[in-house]
Amino acid sequence: MATFHSKIQEVKTKADILQVAQFLNIKLDRANKGLCPFHREKTPSFSISPKKQIYKCFGCGEAGDSVALASKVLDVNSYEAAKQINDALHLGIDFGTKINRWAVTQYKQKVKAREEFEKWENETFILLCSYLHFLEDNDEHYEVEEIRYYLDEVFLYGSTEDKLNFWKHNRGVVKRASERFNK
Numbered sequence: 780m781a782t783f784h785s786k787i788q789e790v791k792t793k794a795d796i797l798q799v800a801q802f803l804n805i806k807l808d809r810a811n812k813g814l815c816p817f818h819r820e821k822t823p824s825f826s827i828s829p830k831k832q833i834y835k836c837f838g839c840g841e842a843g844d845s846v847a848l849a850s851k852v853l854d855v856n857s858y859e860a861a862k863q864i865n866d867a868l869h870l871g872i873d874f875g876t877k878i879n880r881w882a883v884t885q886y887k888q889k890v891k892a893r894e895e896f897e898k899w900e901n902e903t904f905i906l907l908c909s910y911l912h913f914l915e916d917n918d919e920h921y922e923v924e925e926i927r928y929y930l931d932e933v934f935l936y937g938s939t940e941d942k943l944n945f946w947k948h949n950r951g952v953v954k955r956a957s958e959r960f961n962k
């Protein structure tokens with residue numbers, strides 16, 4: 780995406796790779812050499828060129844610019860790496876965080892709602908199964924058909940909408956079943 784790309788470019792232009800290395804806890808000596816963050820070594824073969832704004836490791840061959848460095852060390856994509864550099868170095872580039880955060884919140888709420896629904900679905904299914912066995916054992920046939928219907932038509936073969944309808948209109952059944960088991 781064009782905007783994504785331009786934000787990353789902006790970070791690359793504004794951020795000093797030495798500061799990025801510092802943010803990433805990469806220790807460098809005065810010659811800007813240090814132990815490579817990408818491979819195990821005892822003598823430094825990793826170095827940064829402030830002039831070219833790139834890093835290079837002569838041990839493992841890793842090389843790139845400031846965003847690539849952050850992306851690799853933090854194990855995130857370039858956009859996320861650029862965003863984190865922007866925050867850490869206070870570059871002041873507008874990443875539209877408000878909109879992003881709102882989208883993340885929306886997404887999280889959706890996931891949470893789905894998880895809660897699935898939890899309810901599982902619990903209710905198990906409860907109704909146990910209730911069905913209980914009714915059969917006690918020869919309470921008047922309710923067996925009804926419970927069997929819910930289990931088959933709603934929980935086993937029903938759509939999400941069927942389940943939501945059950946949740947809205949058949950709370951009495953669930954309440955009755957759970958009351959008999961919680962005694």
Ligand SMILES: [Zn+2]
Nearest residue numbers: 815818836839
């Ligand atoms: Zn290396």
